[in-house]
Amino acid sequence: MTEHSIFPHASTRPDRVIVLCTGRCGSTTLARACSYLDGWTAAHESRTHLTGPARLDYPARHIEVDNRLSWFLGRLARDIGDTAAYVHLSRDPEAVAQSFARRANQGILRAYRQDILTHTRWRQPKSPLIEQCRDHVDTVTANIEAFLGTRRHVMRMRIEEIETDFDRFCDWIGATGDLGAARAELTRRHNATQGDHPA
Template identity: 80%
Template structure:
């Protein structure tokens, strides 16, 4: 879904995702735009109204927004545009498995699935990672089903999808530098764990 013209798109673009799907790369690419600001997880430390107080002409990439969907609906609704950034679900789960003791996956394993480690100690880690990916994806899809301004993007087709995003929001800037960012793996996970 991406039917609106750039004149119809609201002046805040919120990128929703599971994480481990190119959100850092997308934010860095968007950082080369001259008529939009862009950031990655810039307000994660804030609470109350400040948490979702994004400035005009701003693109925010933040996987934790999937836990604020009720507040997004209330505070922004169709006054924001939404991008659902995805990647092959199994690749996302495998990447999370290599980072299981960090960030949002650690919180999901230890706190959201309260008592799971104790009650199901033999559950394979990858099953929990797949469950996280499925849960967050379903949350995002349910939220976006009722939104007016939605665009789908995939890590596997990010270069083409980035050009569609640029057209959709009427973005300008150093598009050569922006596209070069898309060729760099930012915040990548190695086969044995997080890269430094």
């Protein structure tokens, strides 16, 4: 995936930023840090309860962080396309899988294990839990990378390098604000899974 480190002209900057990720990689923390940027709104999974056009109807000057958007990539391409900038937020895949394994009966991972991966009495039992988690992480990551390969405005961020990457991100979108408070937010762990180690 090609990363575009800056927009060529300020006037061509997209006015929405969509952060794609697997989940379990600091997405809540990033959204809270972005809330300190002047002239931008920021949210985490703010429209997951909506369907139809409303699901992707993000306002101007908005940063949305939502791991479930990896299952809406066709609609993102059709309805938003290159009018938005995209960030791929990631974390070491094994750490993500292990984190999902510790909350296997919650949220998106439960849906993946029970409904996307299926089994019947005629088939062998499902693979071990950690293998299902790794499969989920690999599938979502591949979906995101394939989608971003066709987008014009793309940036990578890693939770292991979040402080440096956040500063790059702010430069990338031309954002200012209370960056000290934003950086402080990045040091906090939000929605952490018990047993997870800090990045």
